Structures are given as structure tokens and as C-alpha cells.
Amino acid sequence: MTDARGRRAAYWHTLGDGRIQCDLCPRECRLHDGQRGFCFVRAREREELILTTYGRSSGFCIDPIEKKPLAHVLPGTSVLSFGTAGCNLGCRFCQNWDISTSREQDRLTDAAAPEAIAHAAADWGCRSVAYTYNDPVIFTEYAVAVAAACRARGLLNIAVTAGYVQGAARTDFFAAMDAANVDLKAFTEEFYATVTGGRLRVVLDTLVHLVHETPVWTELTTLLIPGRNDSDAELRAMFGWVVAELGPDIPHHLSAFHPDHRMREVPPTPLATLVRARDLALEAGLHHVYTGNVAHPDGEVTSCAGCGMPLIERDRYLVRAYRLTAAGACPRCGTILPGRFDPAGAGDFGRRRIPIRIG
Secondary structure (H helix, E strand, C coil), rough: CCCCCEECCCCCECCCCCCCCCCCCCCCCEEEECCCEEEEEEEECEEEEEEEECCCCCCEEEEHHHHCCCCCCCCCCCEEEEEEECCCCCCCCCCHHHHHCCCHHHHHCCECCHHHHHHHHCCCCCCCCEEECCCCHCCCCCHHHHHHHHEEEECCEEEECCCCHHCCCHHHHHHCEEEEEEEECCCCCCHHCCCCCCCCCCCCCCCCCHHHHHEEEEEEEEEEEECCCHHHHHHHHHHHHHHHHHHCCCEEEEEECCCCCCCCCCCCCCCHHHHHHHHHHHCCCCCEEECCCCCHHHHEECCCCCCCEEEEEEEECCCECCCCCCCCEECCCHHHHHCCCCCCCCCCCCCCCCCEECC
């Protein structure tokens, strides 16, 4: 049941010393009565673990799907985006820090049942619902319930996540999703430990699980931070791992950093850094590499891996040209473009952003 406290959570057990251990993520927070986990939204109340944000959101917005970012899922269509509060990582550069680090439950201004979210998405003409803004794995129980309601209406479910989840929660969460953009924040354990408070190995395990054990369409994003995760050696190691372990067809989005949260002393990422990184990714064998948060037309085009023909041309979130056949193939050489495409073609939602209220 959901009440003022939230809803009883899954993924926990009681330890021999009386504490409750949360098993959702590798932090495995061990809680006495009244304590909250690192994410702040999974809390022990008496002899249960409660998800305090079940049915409550920090806001809803209709976005272009390219903003997630996803380049190979229903281009040009709209997606209903929402999140809650809290996070199980502590990234010093977080771009949504006011939501992810929130300890104020009154920030969750919108209450909405799963069916209400699915109904609103369909009414607004969305083709999908995105679980985003903060990391949705920490509200897995709510996300899974919303996803079931969305699938009943023929909507796709999209996770925007850092992939910091384990065990049964990881299996259940991604079984409810149709596509995911996973934030691969860097490619060293040192970066993850000192800048995010997490472990790289967990994220890599999640990516292998997604690509090899689920049908979830997966894309990657890496925010390039000057002097922190943008060396040629680290980038070559990362792209080499992606090609070897996930395959060359995984789209990889390389985004520019801007000073925020606790890393305001670091300068913005120069365009030259993103161009260099994209060149290294292509040299490593990746077929689809995109640049974000900068003006770089070459980094917005989806080209055929077979003959190089431009298949989808974009201007930021606007689809300018779409040349895929109904079968999702290149019209010149017949090479299939991996992803989730509509035989009817691209949508025309464009760059709009429409905040909405539900409930």
C-alpha cells in the first residue's frame, strides 16, 4: 500500500544484528530504524524498507526523444519524461544536482499513479516514457509499475541511468525497459571512486547484462571533463572495451561538460576535445558516435555503417532528413541500421519542451 510514508520496498533483507540491508545497489546500506540509505529515498521504518518517493515526481515534461539522448529510437518523436528525487551516486559534476541531491521531499510536487502517467503520455501523443532527471534505479518499484501501465498502451519505456544497480533489482528494472541510455562516466576506477563515489566495474557489468542478456536497445553517454576523463589513453581503452564487449553498433554520445555543482572550477569542454574523442572512437571501430552540448554538425548525423550514406540528419533536436527504408535499412546498400525505428518514418516533434502536470 502507498500512504504518507511511501510504499514497502523490495530488495532488502534483515541482518543477524537486527539491521536491514538494502540489496538494490552495491552500496548495500545497512539501516537501523529511522535511517535512510545513501540515495535518501529508501528508508527503514520499523521492520520494513520503504520507498518514500513511490507515486511522487519532481515534474513531468514532454521532450524530443533526441534529448535523452537517443539517436536510434523513434527519431523525431516525443517522450514523456519524469523523475523523482535522490540518487545512489554522488557525482561532483552532476547537471541535475538540485534533484539528485535533494533532501526536501516537498520538492516532489506531482503525485501520479502509474496508470495516470501512461494515460497522459498517450493523450499527449508520446510514443514513449522516459525515467530520467535522477537515476530511476532507486525508484525501481515505481518505475516497473509505470512501465507495465505504459506497455499496456503500446508505449516504449526508456531508462536514462548510470547503471549502478545489482542482482534482482537490475534484472527486474531492465526487464521493464525497452531502451536505455547508460552514462559511462569514465573508464578508470579512480575517477569513479573520487568523483562519483561508485565503482566502474558495476557499470560495466550492467552494460554486459543489458547487451547480452536482454532485448533492451542500449546507447551510451560519456560527459568529457577537461583533465579528468578525456586523455587519449583512457578514451582508447574505453572505446576498445565497448567494441570488444558490446559490439561496434552501440551508439556512443560524447557530451561537453559545463561547470556545475561541485566542479565549478573546471572549464567547459572545448569543441576540439569532442572532435578528437569522436575520431578516436571511430578509429576504434565504433560505427555511430555523436557529439552533444556543442554545435558540431558532423556529430549529429547517423550514417550507414556499410556505405557511409547519411541516413538521419539533425539540427540539435530537429530531424532535418530521414532516409531509412520501411525495413530500417540504407536505401543505397541495404545495410540495416540497428535500433528501434518506425516503418512509417520519423516524427516531427522538433525542439519543443512542454512541462505538464499530472494528478
